Amino acid sequence: MPSLPFPRLAVPLTLVSVVALGEAACGGNSPDASQFFQDTKTDAGAGGGNGDGDAHDAGDTGDATGRPDGNPGVACASGLTNCTGVCVDLKTDPQNCGGCGAACASPPGGGQPACVAFQCTAKCDPGQHACSGTCTLNTSVATCGTSCIPCPSPTNGTATCNGTECGAACISGFHACGGSCASNTSVTSCGGSCTSCAAPAGGYATCDGTTCDFTCSSGYHRCGGTCASDTSVTACGASCLTCPPPPAFGNASCTSGACSFSCQLGYQKSGGTCVAATIPTLPLVATVGAKATGTFALDAGLTAPRVEFSDICPNATITTTVTPYQLVRVQNPSAQAATVSIWSSKAPIAGAVDIDTLIATYASPPATDAARMACSVGVNDACTDKTDPTECLGQWAGLTKAGGEGVTVPAGGSVYVYVTAYFGLGSGGTATGPYALTVRTESLN
Numbered sequence: 467m468p469s470l471p472f473p474r475l476a477v478p479l480t481l482v483s484v485v486a487l488g489e490a491a492c493g494g495n496s497p498d499a500s501q502f503f504q505d506t507k508t509d510a511g512a513g514g515g516n517g518d519g520d521a522h523d524a525g526d527t528g529d530a531t532g533r534p535d536g537n538p539g540v541a542c543a544s545g546l547t548n549c550t551g552v553c554v555d556l557k558t559d560p561q562n563c564g565g566c567g568a569a570c571a572s573p574p575g576g577g578q579p580a581c582v583a584f585q586c587t588a589k590c591d592p593g594q595h596a597c598s599g600t601c602t603l604n605t606s607v608a609t610c611g612t613s614c615i616p617c618p619s620p621t622n623g624t625a626t627c628n629g630t631e632c633g634a635a636c637i638s639g640f641h642a643c644g645g646s647c648a649s650n651t652s653v654t655s656c657g658g659s660c661t662s663c664a665a666p667a668g669g670y671a672t673c674d675g676t677t678c679d680f681t682c683s684s685g686y687h688r689c690g691g692t693c694a695s696d697t698s699v700t701a702c703g704a705s706c707l708t709c710p711p712p713p714a715f716g717n718a719s720c721t722s723g724a725c726s727f728s729c730q731l732g733y734q735k736s737g738g739t740c741v742a743a744t745i746p747t748l749p750l751v752a753t754v755g756a757k758a759t760g761t762f763a764l765d766a767g768l769t770a771p772r773v774e775f776s777d778i779c780p781n782a783t784i785t786t787t788v789t790p791y792q793l794v795r796v797q798n799p800s801a802q803a804a805t806v807s808i809w810s811s812k813a814p815i816a817g818a819v820d821i822d823t824l825i826a827t828y829a830s831p832p833a834t835d836a837a838r839m840a841c842s843v844g845v846n847d848a849c850t851d852k853t854d855p856t857e858c859l860g861q862w863a864g865l866t867k868a869g870g871e872g873v874t875v876p877a878g879g880s881v882y883v884y885v886t887a888y889f890g891l892g893s894g895g896t897a898t899g900p901y902a903l904t905v906r907t908e909s910l911n
Contacts, residue, residue: 557584577601593629604629623647639675651675668693687723696720697786715740719788722892728769728788731833735767743768745793745831745882750875750905752800757854759904761813764790764821764887766898771835772886775824779841782826790898791886793831798875802910805872809849809864810885811856813900821896822847822861822888827873827881842881843873847888856904861888867908 542553549566556562560570563581570579573588573596580589590601597614604610607617610627617625617632622640626633636647641658648655653663656673663671663678668686672679682693687704694701699709703723712718712727716739719726729740748760772789773782798804810823826844828837849864849871851857858864865871875881883903889895 558582560586573599573601575601607632618645620646622649653678666692668695696723699725713739721788721890729767731770731835731838732831734765743793745795747795747797747880748903748905749797749799750804750806750907752798752802752804752907752910754907754909757904757906759902760794761815761900761902762792762794762885763900764792764823764885764898766790766891768792769891770838770886772888772890773824773826773838773841773845773884775845775847775888777845779826779844780839782839782841782845784835784839787890787893789887789890791884793828794883794885794903795880796873796875796883796905797880798877800910801877803877804875804907805867805909805911806875807851807857807864807866807868807906807908808873808883809854809856809858809866809904810862811859811902811904812862813902815900818900819896820860820862821899821901823863823901824884824886824888825863825865826884827865828884829881831882832884838884841884843871844884846871854904854906856902862901872908 540548540551540553542548545555545557546553547556547562547566549562554562554566556564556566558581560579560581562568563570563586564584570581570586572579573590575590575594577588577590577594577596580587586599588596588599588601590596593604594601595604595609595612596602597609602609602614604612605627607625607627609615610617610632611630617627619625620634620636623634623636623642623646625645626635632645634642634645634647636642639650640647641650641655642648643655643660648660650657651673653671653673655661656663656678657676659678663673663680665671665680669680669682669688672681680693682688685696686693687696687701687706688694689701689706692701694706697720699718699720701707702709702720702725707725709718709720709725709727715730715733716727717730719728727735727740729735729743732743733740734743746760746762748758751758769788769790772785772787772791774785777783796806796808808825808827810825812818812820824844825846826841828841832838832840843865846863846865848862849858849866849869851864851866851868853868857866865873873881885901885903887895887897889897891897
């Protein structure tokens with residue numbers, strides 16, 4: 467191959483360069499070298515840049531430099547946008563909030579416009595906060611503290627705000643408790659307090675408008691800071707004294723605010739002691755239709771907690787009411803079992819009065835409360851049979867065959883009739899005095 471008329475180049479040439487050089491070597495018309503390389507640089511920047519790799523190479527579309535308005539010359543960092551030649555953050559710039567030229571208006575109520583997350587808001591002055599783009603006072607009851615919710619208007623007062631939380635300005639006789647107005651006399655907010663008054667067992671709280679106190683319920687009396695039972699032997703009466711020990715076969719008691727004692731079942735008072743009680747006897751008449759009547763007495767010296775009148779034997783209960791009582795033995799002298807009716811009535815003696823009584827029967831004298839609850843027939847406070855002129859008159863009680871409560875007395879045996887006053891001693895009702903007990907024989911078997 468013949469040698470070329472120009473030296474070998476150390477780097478590859480483009481086809482255009484080779485052709486140009488060949489034409490020059492052959493004497494043809496072609497641009498000089500400087501013109502050639504200028505054209506080549508222009509072609510390399512045909513995309514709008516200058517081909518030298520600087521920031522302008524991205525062209526004038528604005529995509530790479532963040533120029534949404536097509537302004538050349540400014541390249542913005544990531545997260546910024548070129549707005550009329552200035553790089554701005556559309557997320558936070560109040561003059562370009564969410565878009566170039568979208569300026570936030572000055573907020574009503576004071577403060578400066580602000581942009582947060584592409585949305586216009588307010589940058590409020592100290593003592594204010596933004597509510598729906600408006601600067602409101604922290605002390606406003608409509609937007610208290612940093613809230614945008616109105617304070618509730620309390621009953622018996624008006625709403626207030628201290629710049630942090632809602633409160634209340636109350637009318638006379640009331641005071642603020644939280645956001646409400648509480649009565650000065652309420653036991654749940656006594657005086658200027660917002661805590662409840664305390665009361666001891668057996669009592670209830672009171673408030674005089676300034677301080678808490680308490681009142682004892684019925685059946686209790688005040689002993690210092692407590693309410694003691696009116697029957698308590700450890701705090702008897704207004705003096706709240708402990709009652710002295712009772713005598714043998716006795717139990718200490720407190721009645722009407724005074725210490726006393728009662729004797730155990732089967733015993734009765736004799737001065738300051740308890741002695742065995744005598745049980746009087748009333749023999750029945752062994753003739754059908756015949757009556758036997760005896761006069762007895764309810765004595766304050768023989769008392770015990772009363773058996774409940776509304777109960778039915780043998781499932782009676784014992785009340786806390788201490789009443790005079792008596793056991794009367796009804797004896798059957800015949801060799802036949804007798805069914806009898808028994809009732810109480812006014813004693814046929816001068817000065818006798820009516821006594822509200824209860825009646826029940828036992829097979830043997832009850833010595834314990836458990837035995838008293840296991841009665842045989844009763845407990846009655848009245849009776850339904852009125853055929854006899856003295857039968858169950860007024861407040862008296864009875865057990866009658868006609869009323870389905872006839873009492874069986876075994877042949878040659880006995881039953882024990884429990885007669886007690888309904889009212890306790892000192893209760894205002896008649897509890898002591900003479901009474902008559904009648905036994906009418908209904909049948910012999």
